[in-house]
Amino acid sequence: MTVEGAECGFQSSPDGSGVIILKTDKIRVKGDNQAFGFALVRSFAVDYGLSSGSPGLFVLMDKLLGKVDEPEFINKTWVMNTQGNVTLGKNSFTITQNGATMQGTFITPVTLKVEKTNTGKRILATGSEEFFLLMTVQKSRPPAVKIIGKGLDAIVQIGS
Numbered sequence: 001m002t003v004e005g006a007e008c009g010f011q012s013s014p015d016g017s018g019v020i021i022l023k024t025d026k027i028r029v030k031g032d033n034q035a036f037g038f039a040l041v042r043s044f045a046v047d048y049g050l051s052s053g054s055p056g057l058f059v060l061m062d063k064l065l066g067k068v069d070e071p072e073f074i075n076k077t078w079v080m081n082t083q084g085n086v087t088l089g090k091n092s093f094t095i096t097q098n099g100a101t102m103q104g105t106f107i108t109p110v111t112l113k114v115e116k117t118n119t120g121k122r123i124l125a126t127g128s129e130e131f132f133l134l135m136t137v138q139k140s141r142p143p144a145v146k147i148i149g150k151g152l153d154a155i156v157q158i159g160s
Contacts, residue, residue: 040063042060043061045058052136058136064076082097085097086123088114090114091110093114093116099139101139107147108131111127112127143160
């Protein structure tokens with residue numbers, strides 16, 4: 001399952017855990033034949049194995065490829081829509097709904113602006129061309145997150 005050059009795909013486990021990697025062609029505006037100078041690679045992993053201390057562990061990695069240093073693409077924004085109550089932290093957010101929480105921690109970019117819209121139903125994270133986000137879902141306290149290194153190659157330890 002390589003990314004930048006070729007294969008994308010899906011791998012799964014019997015417990016429902018799995019990984020999917022997707023890559024777009026160069027992005028276009030509808031009705032315009034000119035492609036922007038970048039494409040997107042997204043990798044999404046889910047773990048229901050409980051080894052993290054959370055019944056649901058989700059990892060999302062986005063990487064823009066191509067001319068990402070062009071002035072119009074300097075501040076990239078990652079967006080998440082939600083129906084829950086959103087609380088923001090430094091490089092993190094917590095969504096509370098129906099007695100459970102989803103704790104989201106941005107591993108990359110290190111310098112990041114996390115905000116929510118006035119209605120509180122949309123989380124916006126503005127940073128670089130790479131986003132590495134870890135999310136856990138639980139009814140009690142979220143597991144500890146330890147980050148070793150930087151970027152998409154960072155190692156993340158979850159739980160004790």
